[in-house]
Amino acid sequence: xxxxxxxxxxxxxxxxxxxxxxxxxxxxxxxxxxxxxxxxxxxxxxxxxxxxxxxxxxxxxxxxxxxxxxxxxxxxxxxxxxxxxxxxxxxxxxxxxxxxxxxxxxxxxxxxxxxxxxxxxxxxxxxxxxxxxxxxxxxxxxxxxxxxxxxxxxxxxxxxxxxxxxxxxxxxxxxxxxxxxxxxxxxxxxxxxxxxxxxxxxxxxxxxxxxxxxxxxxxxxxxxxxxxxxxxxxxxxxxxxxxxxxxxxxxxxxxxxxxxxxxxxxxxxxxxxxxxxxxxxxxxxxxxxxxxxxxxxxxxxxxxxxxxxxxxxxxxxxxxxxxxxxxxxxxxxxxxxxxxxxxxxxxxxxxxxxxxxxxxxxxxxxxxxxxxxxxxxxxxxxxxxxxxxxxxxxxxxxxxxxxxxxxxxxxxxxxxxxxxxxxxxxxxxxxxxxxxxxxxxxxxxxxxxxxxxxxxx
Numbered sequence: 001x002x003x004x005x006x007x008x009x010x011x012x013x014x015x016x017x018x019x020x021x022x023x024x025x026x027x028x029x030x031x032x033x034x035x036x037x038x039x040x041x042x043x044x045x046x047x048x049x050x051x052x053x054x055x056x057x058x059x060x061x062x063x064x065x066x067x068x069x070x071x072x073x074x075x076x077x078x079x080x081x082x083x084x085x086x087x088x089x090x091x092x093x094x095x096x097x098x099x100x101x102x103x104x105x106x107x108x109x110x111x112x113x114x115x116x117x118x119x120x121x122x123x124x125x126x127x128x129x130x131x132x133x134x135x136x137x138x139x140x141x142x143x144x145x146x147x148x149x150x151x152x153x154x155x156x157x158x159x160x161x162x163x164x165x166x167x168x169x170x171x172x173x174x175x176x177x178x179x180x181x182x183x184x185x186x187x188x189x190x191x192x193x194x195x196x197x198x199x200x201x202x203x204x205x206x207x208x209x210x211x212x213x214x215x216x217x218x219x220x221x222x223x224x225x226x227x228x229x230x231x232x233x234x235x236x237x238x239x240x241x242x243x244x245x246x247x248x249x250x251x252x253x254x255x256x257x258x259x260x261x262x263x264x265x266x267x268x269x270x271x272x273x274x275x276x277x278x279x280x281x282x283x284x285x286x287x288x289x290x291x292x293x294x295x296x297x298x299x300x301x302x303x304x305x306x307x308x309x310x311x312x313x314x315x316x317x318x319x320x321x322x323x324x325x326x327x328x329x330x331x332x333x334x335x336x337x338x339x340x341x342x343x344x345x346x347x348x349x350x351x352x353x354x355x356x357x358x359x360x361x362x363x364x365x366x367x368x369x370x371x372x373x374x375x376x377x378x379x380x381x382x383x384x385x386x387x388x389x390x391x392x393x394x395x396x397x398x399x400x401x402x403x404x405x406x407x408x409x410x411x412x413x414x415x416x417x418x419x420x421x422x423x424x425x426x427x428x429x430x431x432x433x434x435x436x437x438x439x440x441x442x443x444x445x446x447x448x449x450x451x452x453x454x455x456x457x
Contacts, residue, residue, distance in 0.1 A: 079098045081138040
């Protein structure tokens with residue numbers, strides 16, 4: 001069932017329940033008023049009967065004629081009875097159409113006035129005291145006109161109810177269609193967006209008065225932007241990965257083909273195989289980086305493993321080869337008294353890989369005679385900052401926007417062996433641990449890589 005039909009039926013059901021309640025209440029009020037009105041007439045008939053049969057001898061002729069003119073109009077199937085104190089009919093012969101029990105007569109005497117029903121008739125019994133004694137007067141009649149009015153009103157209200165539901169259904173479909181027309185327009189626009197048309201965007205409507213549909217279109221446009229960026233990044237990744245993977249393979253195959261072209265002495269074979277081994281080691285490093293970059297998002301981070309950053313800094317330095325280890329200087333700044341403030345929850349191996357990548361990059365792009373600095377400090381109330389500082393070749397201003405794209409390498413770094421995967425991998429790992437990685441130029445030359453962790457407590 002479409003949303004339009006569901007909204008229409010829901011609207012019709014809601015209006016139908018409200019309308020049914022209102023019309024039913026109207027009918028009940030009308031029926032109650034009709035009964036009350038007829039009961040008043042029955043009471044008048046009982047009073048008149050008392051005047052006629054009990055006080056006529058005391059009334060003046062003009063007053064009696066006035067009562068006759070006002071009250072003596074006969075009601076449908078009317079029955080009048082007068083009972084004395086012994087509960088025997090007086091003045092009027094007992095009407096066989098009604099049977100009033102002694103218990104009911106006794107209740108009328110006790111309560112002075114009682115309304116009840118006798119078959120199809122409504123009836124009233126009143127206690128009447130006269131100088132001739134105590135009497136019970138019963139007046140009963142059928143409310144034929146009241147029933148006819150009630151039946152007519154019932155039919156009218158049913159007709160109004162049915163017609164109102166039909167009108168409500170038509171109006172509901174009309175307004176539901178108009179209300180959902182923006183969604184239909186969005187659906188038509190989305191139908192035209194394919195993997196090749198991710199640059200297209202939905203119409204967001206008026207920006208000064210955004211409604212739910214505008215916010216939906218805006219959210220969808222942001223999703224399209226993320227998809228477009230992801231597709232572009234994926235395309236760039238595939239193109240660069242293809243090139244980077246093909247280069248060492250081509251070099252290795254070429255080296256082996258030259259080696260097999262003719263007989264050589266042992267030193268030549270060793271030199272050629274050493275070159276092949278170096279290419280294959282670079283190839284293995286590239287493949288490992290690609291696998292880590294591809295699998296990093298799917299690896300579940302351990303939330304219970306606690307990694308102290310001060311220990312991690314020394315572990316990164318100790319993991320370097322001896323000739324590079326001497327170039328790394330660790331400086332611990334202002335640290336908190338509570339060692340718990342230095343803890344980051346996550347994967348020690350992944351964080352070690354991320355920081356090692358930053359340090360290795362700093363060493364690789366710096367002259368051999370210059371050192372690399374590792375600074376760790378704590379900024380109250382909850383910020384941990386780790387800096388990797390070098391005096392290397394630096395980064396061109398135009399390259400900062402693309403630094404974290406896989407396989408991207410600046411023009412000034414082409415002469416250094418590398419694949420452009422370390423920085424994206426480091427940023428991905430740090431981001432998954434709730435941190436931020438930023439690179440900026442240092443005054444006087446070089447690069448500063450800063451890692452920040454904002455602790456929540």
